[in-house]
Amino acid sequence: MISCVQDPPFTTGLTPWAQTLPEHISPTAAKAYLGCSLKFYFERVACIRKPTPIALHLGKAVHAALQAFHLARWRGSDDSPETIAAAFDKSFSDLERDEGPVNFGNDIERDKTRLDGLRVVAAYLDSPEAMKDKPRAVEVLLKEEIPGLSVPLVGAMDLIEGDFTAVDFKSAAAKPDATHAAFDHEIQLVSYQLLIEAATGETPPSLDLVYLVKTKTPQIIRVASPPADARRKRRVVALLETAVEGIAAGRHHPQPGMQCSWCQFKNECLTWLPTQQVPMRRAA
Ligand code: SF4
Incomplete structure (x- = not known):
């Protein structure tokens, strides 16, 4: 197996070979774990390399x-x-x-x-979405303690506009459905709000995704969602903590679904048995 080469925040926070608890959690890692905990294991714990899609x-x-x-x-x-x-x-x-x-x-x-x-x-x-003003921050990496989370939350925001709107850019093959896009990226968007609030005391007026759609004539589409209320924030913190607890406990099992169609670890998945779970020890 080859050791993972990862830069924050795309790490799991795990030190695979030392088998320690996560030092932090990122929305990317949490979403990957919750999507399929076994695929997460192959990618981020066992660090099995595959050709890049x-x-x-x-x-x-x-x-x-x-x-x-x-x-x-x-x-x-x-x-x-x-x-x-x-x-x-x-x-x-x-x-x-x-x-x-x-x-x-x-x-x-x-x-x-x-x-x-x-x-x-x-x-x-060429689009109206291209930033004309000076942004407040670009590629800002934040690490903050969040109430309800047992490890710090880490996230890197693509862009923070002057009014604290957090913007994340996505490449897509087809035009996104706005409601589905905001729901699909809920963990990431609300995590950014939590990080901005913890770091600055300011609440972003909007949590935005900007899609670059590579159709024959490319389209640039902004999907804006309102900032999360207390209930939505609690929900996302609970999802993040569920991922932290699962990673810490070494819970990695197949979660068959639509994502299996494009999973590169089908062969490894077929050999899975429960005894292969890898318990993680808390770091000293
Ligand atoms: S094939 Fe499906 S269940 Fe198996 S690791 Fe991949 S995503 Fe998970």
Whole structure:
């Protein structure tokens, strides 16, 4: 097995080889654990490497291009389409080198994916959603103690606008349904609100997702949801804590569902037996 190479907040907080409790929980890790705790085990505890799915690779490169744009807005430096396209290309190649291989069938598929990425990035820069003002923060990593959570909450927000609106960018193949999108990303959005409130005392007026949809004519769609009330926050904290407790207890079992269609660990999953659970000890 190969040791995971991960950067916050995309770690589980686990130190796999020391078998300790999570030092923190991120909304990404919690969602992954709650989605399928066995897949979480294969990916983040056993660190079994698989070729990167194309959609994930493209999403990361698009994300890097948007980050370059928002940082340029923040610094007042070059944010021209040419510079941002170059940032996309660099990330596309660097990720292949550092995290690859990517599941490209051939060079034609690779070229098409790269061009798709350049088109959605250009569409974003050309859209009303492209940030015109100076953002409050870009790629801000926060780690905060949250009441009801037994470990600190960690999250990296793509963008915080001037009025404290938290914005997360998503790449998608098809136009999202607004209600479903907000529900699907509830843990992430409310976690960002909890982190902003704990760090600044301010409540974001909105929790937003901006979708970059790579249809033939790319679409840029903002899905805004209101800030969470106390009940919604309690619900999300309970979900995060459920993940922490499961990870700490080494509870990893198959959770068959729609996600199995695109899971890369089907073969490993078929060999699972309950005795393979890995109990975690609390760190000294
Ligand atoms: S095949 Fe399904 S149940 Fe098995 S690890 Fe993957 S997602 Fe989980």
